[in-house]
Amino acid sequence: MSLTINVPQLITCDAVITGNVNCGGIPVQGAEIFFSDFPEDVVFYDPNPAISDVNGDFSTTVTVLPGTPLVSIDVNATTEVEGDILEVHVGTQAECPIVECPCKFRIGVQGNRAHANVDITNQGMESTLRGRINVTAVQCFTASPNCNPAVDNFNVTFRSGGTTINFIQGRRIEIDCINDTFARVRGTALGTGNLFQGLFEVLIEVSIGAGNIGTWTVTANDNMGHTFSTTFTARMSPITSIGECGVQF
Secondary structure (H helix, E strand, O other): OEEEEEOOEEEEOOEEEEEEEEEEEEOOOEEEEEEEOOOOOEEEEEEEEEEOOOOOEEEEEEEEOOOEEEEEEEEEEEEOOOEEEEEEEEEEEEEEEEOOOEEEEEEEEHHEEEEEEEEEEEEEEEEEEEEEEEEEEEEEOOOOOOOOOOOOOEEEEEOOOOOOEEEEEEEEEEEEEEEEOEEEEEEEEEEEEEEOOOEEEEEEEEOOHHHHHHEEEEEEEOOOOEEHHHHHHEEOOOOOOOEEEOOOO
């Protein structure tokens, strides 16, 4: 049995995904092929499910959420043939950018390190590690009154003894700001280190209180049994700036 899909290497706002399902080389007609993606809520499929024709062929139109900058995603297709589940995953990149940013920020941990307890799940096994963490994010930031959508990066590094967990080359799906005291970015990043590998959806939030102390929350998951979660406090880096577009720093 075989399930194949053809996914463009880059999806800009919309594209067509085609595929075929067969059993021993014989086309399967009338199979329902269900589509999903990771991270979620980046693209949408119509129809979903798609139905294979007499030749075993099927297609669906994929639409990228407007305002999505360049991001890496996994497209998943699943069907059932004679009681067997067939599943295929294909990595691609998607974008449907808009010119404007809702806000801009440049955030980081003072001294590039803080102590944190991190809860992890590694292939279903849960544990807690204590170590040093660094978080940085620069989104839409420019020193001029405007916002620059091309500015898009965030990174998380964590070390505990001989264990390293990093999320690098982060690219946003969405960002939010509240005045100059709260910043949030959700996006995708590459998991590296000696524990996690591959594409992760990452959420970073920081709320800044008295004394320039930030309360940070970082979560990450790859939808395959690997998760990372921590909340910690640390003084903000002197370069920290959060504001609306049109605000001069």
